[in-house]
Amino acid sequence: MVKFRRFRDGRPPVAMEFMPDCGENLRGEQAVYFFKFYSEEVLIFNKVGTSAKDVVARLRDEIGEYSKKFDIRRVEIHRIMSCGNRPAEGAESALRAELIRQYPNAFRKAASLFGVDISPAVFDEIMHNYFG
Numbered sequence: 197m198v199k200f201r202r203f204r205d206g207r208p209p210v211a212m213e214f215m216p217d218c219g220e221n222l223r224g225e226q227a228v229y230f231f232k233f234y235s236e237e238v239l240i241f242n243k244v245g246t247s248a249k250d251v252v253a254r255l256r257d258e259i260g261e262y263s264k265k266f267d268i269r270r271v272e273i274h275r276i277m278s279c280g281n282r283p284a285e286g287a288e289s290a291l292r293a294e295l296i297r298q299y300p301n302a303f304r305k306a307a308s309l310f311g312v313d314i315s316p317a318v319f320d321e322i323m324h325n326y327f328g
Contacts, residue, residue, distance in 0.1 A: 201259040211270040219276035223250045226279040228287040230319045232272040242309040244291045246284035274316040290326040
């Protein structure tokens with residue numbers, strides 16, 4: 197499935213591509229996510245984060261912010277995962293800590309990782325270890 201983030205100023209819309217086994221959009225619950233931002237076919241960065249309201253709405257907001265600095269043309273949604281009754285910040289902290297350990301030179305503020313192409317399997321393994 198593909199949805200689009202459209203801009204009122206005439207910029208081209210950004211495709212939001214739901215990848216296989218990514219999970220469904222979650223609304224009104226603690227969730228953690230894994231996205232990849234692209235300029236056409238070139239990966240710009242990977243992003244992990246949280247949402248307690250609506251994950252796709254959160255992505256729309258992020259596209260709006262990041263498109264001020266980067267030529268974003270599409271985003272792949274690789275994982276949306278419920279955190280159940282745990283605060284999503286705990287899962288995000290586990291992701292950040294392990295991703296910084298594995299890719300220390302790739303990490304930048306706001307849980308973005310540049311210069312690496314992280315597999316969704318890495319996300320899955322970290323979350324499996326966190327949730328047990």
